[in-house]
Amino acid sequence: MEETIITSVQNAKIKHVVALQQKSSLRREEGLFVVEGQREIEHCKACGYEVVEEYIRDKNVSPQVYEKMAYRGSTEGHIAVVRCKEHTLEKLQLKESPLIVVLESVEKPGNLGAILRSAEAAGIDALIVCDPLTDMYNPNVIRASIGGVFCVPTAVCSSQECIAFLKEHGIKILTAQLQDSYEYYDYDMTQGTAIVMGTESTGLTNQWREAADAHIRIPMLGRLDSLNVSVSAAILMYEAVRQRNCK
Secondary structure (H helix, E strand, O other), X not given: OOOOOEOOOOOHHHHHHHHHHHOHHHHHHHOEEEEEOHHHHHHHHHOOOOEEEEEEEOOOEOHHHHHHHOOOOOOOOEEEEEEOOOOOHHHOOOOOOOEEEEEEOOOOXXXXXXXXXXXXXXXXXXXXXXXXXXXXXXXXXHHHHOOHHHHOOEEEXXXXXXXXXXXXXXXXXXXXXXXXXXXXXXXXXXXXXXXEEOEOOOEOOHHHHHHOOEEEEOOOOOOOOOOOHHHHHHHHHHHHHHHHHHO
């Protein structure tokens, strides 16, 4: 039987999708979020997420309705409503000598998404987001990660909980900071290692600096004194990968 096409932007289901795109509080309350794009939806399904509803332009929604729902362009006319997963420390399954990236108080969804994309490419074992100022299922996180948000094992917790977790598992804490630090390639990252990054504006809080086993920095050889946090994270991740491949 031919599927009915939704043609009204006032349809309750369409309004619900738009609200999920716009409101993090609704995403948290209902445990649902929205994924746009064929590639991203395929990653989502492959990583075990439950797709609740799918909307395909010209199949079950009109082009005008799809345009109302879509957060961005060029998404191949495919949108899905998906059930969130729990992101707790207890659910992380770590192998021996894991490589972990920790982000404290990340606030820009695009940065979080870009780091997730790099983390997936580098084969990072886990990403832990501490005291976040944006949620994992923000549309810009999903877009910037190109589906990496679904593939990288991730936990969300407080910094205090994360520090205790890392210490309990014997994972070395390396904080990326300018003060009292070694150049990043001078520290052994072949053992269980957590690379900890702070915000671009204020850096890491003292609790991380004090908990660290070592402080590392990326040399700044030009006039500027910092890099985008997603670029810094990618450099440090791949240095760890290089060391482990040369071991």
